[in-house]
Amino acid sequence: NAGVTQTPKFQVLKTGQSMTLQCAQDMNHEYMSWYRQDPGMGLRLIHYSVGAGITDQGEVPNGYNVSRSTTEDFPLRLLSAAPSQTSVYFCASSSDRGYGYTFGSGTRLTVV
Amino acid sequence: EDQVTQSPEALRLQEGESSSLNCSYTVSGLRGLFWYRQDPGKGPEFLFTLYSAGEEKEKERLKATLTKKESFLHITAPKPEDSATYLCAVQVLKETSGSRLTFGEGTQLTVNP
Numbered sequence: 138n139a140g141v142t143q144t145p146k147f148q149v150l151k152t153g154q155s156m157t158l159q160c161a162q163d164m165n166h167e168y169m170s171w172y173r174q175d176p177g178m179g180l181r182l183i184h185y186s187v188g189a190g191i192t193d194q195g196e197v198p199n200g201y202n203v204s205r206s207t208t209e210d211f212p213l214r215l216l217s218a219a220p221s222q223t224s225v226y227f228c229a230s231s232s233d234r235g236y237g238y239t240f241g242s243g244t245r246l247t248v249v
Numbered sequence: 250e251d252q253v254t255q256s257p258e259a260l261r262l263q264e265g266e267s268s269s270l271n272c273s274y275t276v277s278g279l280r281g282l283f284w285y286r287q288d289p290g291k292g293p294e295f296l297f298t299l300y301s302a303g304e305e306k307e308k309e310r311l312k313a314t315l316t317k318k319e320s321f322l323h324i325t326a327p328k329p330e331d332s333a334t335y336l337c338a339v340q341v342l343k344e345t346s347g348s349r350l351t352f353g354e355g356t357q358l359t360v361n362p
Contacts, residue, residue, distance in 0.1 A: 170350075179354040179355065180338075182350065195349060237283055238293075242291055
């Protein structure tokens with residue numbers, strides 16, 4: 138049982154480049170979210186989805202896009218990378234909004 | 250605005266020395282309060298969900314409790330392998346917010362042998 142799988146684990150981008158962080162879950166969870174974790178600021182919600190075809194913005198959505206075409210996948214796209222987007226990104230999923238989320242192992246992104 | 254504050258920021262214990270971590274929250278309507286454990290370089294690992302004041306949950310040496318304003322994570326006779334950052338998060342009742350969680354900054358626990 139793989140749970141939540143994130144790829145890549147590490148990435149270095151140049152300012153202005155775009156990329157997609159991948160997230161896949163094999164638990165048939167409806168709820169999926171993307172968080173970023175920065176020192177002194179905790180985990181902050183970027184975007185979330187309550188089912189295939191349904192997404193919404195979180196606390197810090199600027200510079201990021203998401204889509205949810207299938208239940209399993211929830212990719213996060215960085216449109217034009219900036220140094221302020223240097224962070225650790227976590228994807229998480231849950232079967233119901235009142236249940237605990239299962240987190241992936243994270244993607245450490247550095248923008249130079 | 251929903252707020253979650255965890256204290257202390259860091260805590261050092263000797264093996265076997267029991268203590269408590271605090272999570273105070275201000276929300277418009279609480280759906281649930283979550284505790285997670287995070288090891289360095291890894292994603293948060295779910296521990297507990299508490300839904301109403303007075304509720305308690307236990308797992309091995311950990312016990313989580315909830316009041317209307319705060320939650321405590323009690324650690325009884327900790328071992329070095331309990332060393333980690335413990336995160337608290339709240340989920341609110343607003344329908345428009347769906348399933349979003351608001352996290353505190355965490356308490357970094359170190360248990361020395």
